[in-house]
Amino acid sequence: MGNKKLKIGWFSFSCCEDSTMMFVEMMNDRFDEWSKLLEFRHARVLKRVNTLEGIEVAFVEGAIGSKRDEDKLKEIRANSKRLVAIGSCACTGMPSAQRNTFDEKTKEEIKPLIEKFSLNEKVVPIKDVVQVDDSVPGCPMSEETFLKVLDKYLKEFGVI
Amino acid sequence: MHQDFDITIENISKIEGHAGLDIKVKEGKVEYVKLKISENKRFYTQAIRGKPFQAAPQLMSRICGTCSIAHLLCCIDAIENTLGIEPSAQTILLRKLSMYGMMIRDHALHLYIFSLPDVFGKDSLLDFSETDEREHKLVHDAFAVKGAGSALSNLVAGRAVHAPYPTIGGFLHFPEKEETAKTIEKLKSVRQKVLDLIEVFRTAPFSLKKDSNFVALMTDDYSFMEGKLKTAEGELLEKKDYFSHLQRVVIPYSQASAYKLEGKQYMVGALARINLNREHLHPETKKSAAEALKLFPSTDVYHNNLAQAIELLHSIDHSIEILEKTEFKPEKPIPPPEIKEVRQNVGLLEAPRGGLFYHLNIGADGKIISADIMTPTSQNQIHMENSLRHLIENNLDKEKGWFQRELENLVRAYDPCMSCATHFLRINWK
Numbered sequence: 350m351g352n353k354k355l356k357i358g359w360f361s362f363s364c365c366e367d368s369t370m371m372f373v374e375m376m377n378d379r380f381d382e383w384s385k386l387l388e389f390r391h392a393r394v395l396k397r398v399n400t401l402e403g404i405e406v407a408f409v410e411g412a413i414g415s416k417r418d419e420d421k422l423k424e425i426r427a428n429s430k431r432l433v434a435i436g437s438c439a440c441t442g443m444p445s446a447q448r449n450t451f452d453e454k455t456k457e458e459i460k461p462l463i464e465k466f467s468l469n470e471k472v473v474p475i476k477d478v479v480q481v482d483d484s485v486p487g488c489p490m491s492e493e494t495f496l497k498v499l500d501k502y503l504k505e506f507g508v509i
Numbered sequence: 510m511h512q513d514f515d516i517t518i519e520n521i522s523k524i525e526g527h528a529g530l531d532i533k534v535k536e537g538k539v540e541y542v543k544l545k546i547s548e549n550k551r552f553y554t555q556a557i558r559g560k561p562f563q564a565a566p567q568l569m570s571r572i573c574g575t576c577s578i579a580h581l582l583c584c585i586d587a588i589e590n591t592l593g594i595e596p597s598a599q600t601i602l603l604r605k606l607s608m609y610g611m612m613i614r615d616h617a618l619h620l621y622i623f624s625l626p627d628v629f630g631k632d633s634l635l636d637f638s639e640t641d642e643r644e645h646k647l648v649h650d651a652f653a654v655k656g657a658g659s660a661l662s663n664l665v666a667g668r669a670v671h672a673p674y675p676t677i678g679g680f681l682h683f684p685e686k687e688e689t690a691k692t693i694e695k696l697k698s699v700r701q702k703v704l705d706l707i708e709v710f711r712t713a714p715f716s717l718k719k720d721s722n723f724v725a726l727m728t729d730d731y732s733f734m735e736g737k738l739k740t741a742e743g744e745l746l747e748k749k750d751y752f753s754h755l756q757r758v759v760i761p762y763s764q765a766s767a768y769k770l771e772g773k774q775y776m777v778g779a780l781a782r783i784n785l786n787r788e789h790l791h792p793e794t795k796k797s798a799a800e801a802l803k804l805f806p807s808t809d810v811y812h813n814n815l816a817q818a819i820e821l822l823h824s825i826d827h828s829i830e831i832l833e834k835t836e837f838k839p840e841k842p843i844p845p846p847e848i849k850e851v852r853q854n855v856g857l858l859e860a861p862r863g864g865l866f867y868h869l870n871i872g873a874d875g876k877i878i879s880a881d882i883m884t885p886t887s888q889n890q891i892h893m894e895n896s897l898r899h900l901i902e903n904n905l906d907k908e909k910g911w912f913q914r915e916l917e918n919l920v921r922a923y924d925p926c927m928s929c930a931t932h933f934l935r936i937n938w939k
Contacts, residue, residue: 361527362549363548363549363551364574364928365571365572365573365574365577365928366525366526366573366574366575366928367571367574367577367670367671368574369574370574370575370618370669370670371574371670373618373622373655374614374655374659374669374670376652377652377653377655377656377659378652378656380648380649380652384635389633389635393520393522393523394522394523394622395523395622395633395634395635396522396523396626396632396633396635396636397522397523397632397633397914397917398632399522414549415549418549444551444553444556444568444571445549445551447551447552447553447555447556448551448552448555448556451552451555451556455555455558458555459550459552459555462550466549466550466764468549468550488571488671489574489670489671
């Protein structure tokens with residue numbers, strides 16, 4: 350179908366970025382194909398000059414643990430037509446949300462750091478902050494599910 | 510020249526995790542350089558407390574998606590040292606291969622995808638021209654070399670990210686002949702590409718020389734896993750004593766702690782390793798990279814890139830030799846002994862970015878009492894800030910746009926990993 354590319358953004362919040370690594374790993378075999386199908390509007394892992402403008406699908410890895418991150422995620426949502434939760438932390442909050450389940454003594458121990466860095470009391474999955482259109486669970490994300498979701502949006506936006 | 514300017518970079522690009530920079534220059538003098546590690550703390554060292562030691566390695570692997578195999582193996586090393594488990598000769602070889610798979614993939618990610626665009630004056634590898642023969646070749650080399658590292662990781666560790674095969678006392682799966690042969694071919698097929706990469710970084714146009722101390726593990730076969738620590742000042746340190754030579758420095762604007770060695774800044778990582786241990790590189794690597802190796806020992810921070818490229822070649826050469834010479838046989842992991850009292854010990858290895866340290870305390874019930882971690886990026890934090898200051902002070906006549914580009918370029922030369930950095934050591938130094 351012509352030269353249209355899917356305009357995507359790739360973002361990460363609190364996590365180990367394992368799914369970002371899986372995404373870059375998948376490029377080992379798919380770079381040629383993807384470079385014809387995808388336009389990276391925002392991908393800090395790949396480029397310095399980034400923009401939120403015109404993003405069709407935002408892929409978001411990581412859990413949300415601060416007001417700063419909440420605001421950033423809302424901004425991404427407002428600028429993207431579709432938003433996909435990537436990996437376990439984005440989909441369920443865990444394991445980044447481990448501190449939610451600490452006992453009182455441990456919570457007291459980490460309190461000075463939570464306050465010092467203005468972190469929220471709880472770490473939450475991204476669906477608690479914004480509307481999520483699709484999820485790719487796994488720690489790291491499932492490659493197969495990611496390809497299915499990507500294929501769905503390539504079709505929806507008329508790229509293939 | 511007197512100048513006033515501020516530079517703020519909210520999110521440094523093409524690094525692992527989140528960090529920013531805040532710089533103020535007044536009347537031609539640098540007032541402050543703040544490298545702000547903004548990665549939110551995830552509190553793994555608290556989360557692991559009370560869990561059985563058997564659960565620790567896979568949980569700690571989740572600290573970092575990039576160097577998860579280093580966390581996995583370092584945590585296993587700490588547990589085995591604590592419980593007195595001696596891994597078999599085959600297990601040691603498989604662990605070395607796991608480390609090599611990670612090094613190939615991780616160094617290739619850093620060199621091709623993060624740093625190469627700086628050498629070519631481009632924003633991203635995605636902007637490399639399809640019609641320029643050299644650029645086109647390097648883009649394809651990037652994914653071929655990274656792919657060879659991943660193939661090695663898949664063969665020995667089961668996956669490049671959060672590997673399932675390495676375990677306490679051994680491995681859960683063993684390389685099969687056919688797959689081993691295919692992996693050897695893949696590694697051989699990228700060797701020339703890595704030699705080309707070494708040449709790119711040997712002749713790269715960046716330099717920042719800075720007197721400093723270096724620390725690295727002195728392994729006899731440069732396998733990133735064994736030996737004693739050595740400093741550039743010639744001191745040899747036992748792994749278990751390393752902590753007592755360090756001072757933790759709290760940096761108020763960073764979510765990561767920093768460290769000094771005997772009160773002074775130091776650097777860990779590929780540059781430190783090549784500076785201190787290059788005589789133990791694989792003979793084929795020494796032969797093929799002879800020209801590049803002439804530049805070491807080096808105090809040029811940007812030579813960390815070249816040092817990584819040389820390590821990439823070594824990882825390929827030594828892996829090929831091990832895979833060709835070894836016939837792997839299924840072997841049951843060594844079972845842990847009964848624990849009768851509280852025990853503690855350390856684990857230490859060279860992660861891609863430098864020394865990674867674990868200190869574990871395991872209770873008589875087999876549950877983790879405490880876990881402390883010190884990562885390479887937190888050790889390099891002070892060195893990085895000082896280098897940034899040096900770069901600014903020596904280039905005050907440059908435009909703001911130049912600084913924004915070059916400051917990021919310099920940070921990238923350290924290949925920092927912010928996901929790891931926020932896990933700090935909280936050990937009692939007594």
